[in-house]
Amino acid sequence: MPADPTVAAAAVIYAKDVARVGAFYAKVAGLTLSQPEPGYASLESPALQLFIVAMNPAIAARVRIAQPPVPREDTALKFIFPVASIADARPLAAEAGGVLKPVAAEWEFNGHRHCDGHDPEGNVFQLRERVA
Secondary structure, three states: OOOOOOOOEEEEEEEOOHHHHHHHHHHHHOOEEOOOEOOEEEEEOOOEEEEEEEOOHHHHOOOOOOOOOOOEOOOOOOEEEEOOOHHHHHHHHHHOOOEEOOHHHOEEEOOEEEEEEEOOOOEEEEEEEEOO
């Protein structure tokens, strides 16, 4: 049984720069960022807890993050965050060091508009908004 029964799901993203990645998801996905601790940050919404955890130093030493970051699309997972407006989130992603694909790359499915992007370390995510 979850420690907090009001939260529906939780996820972890491993990062080299915990503070930067945590700030990115707070800004772009509208999650509330708790006071970061050494080695991790905790973000949440009514439906999700997201933990940004520092990579093991041995692994972090092998991970190269290009500038601008290259999307790491060879992963089996992609987190999807609901937003009120993808258009409003696009400049926020850029300001925070990430990217949302252009409007031409958006698509509609299951009553939502979707758009992929990546965070400042290249982790791929998706935003979705309800279609009226």
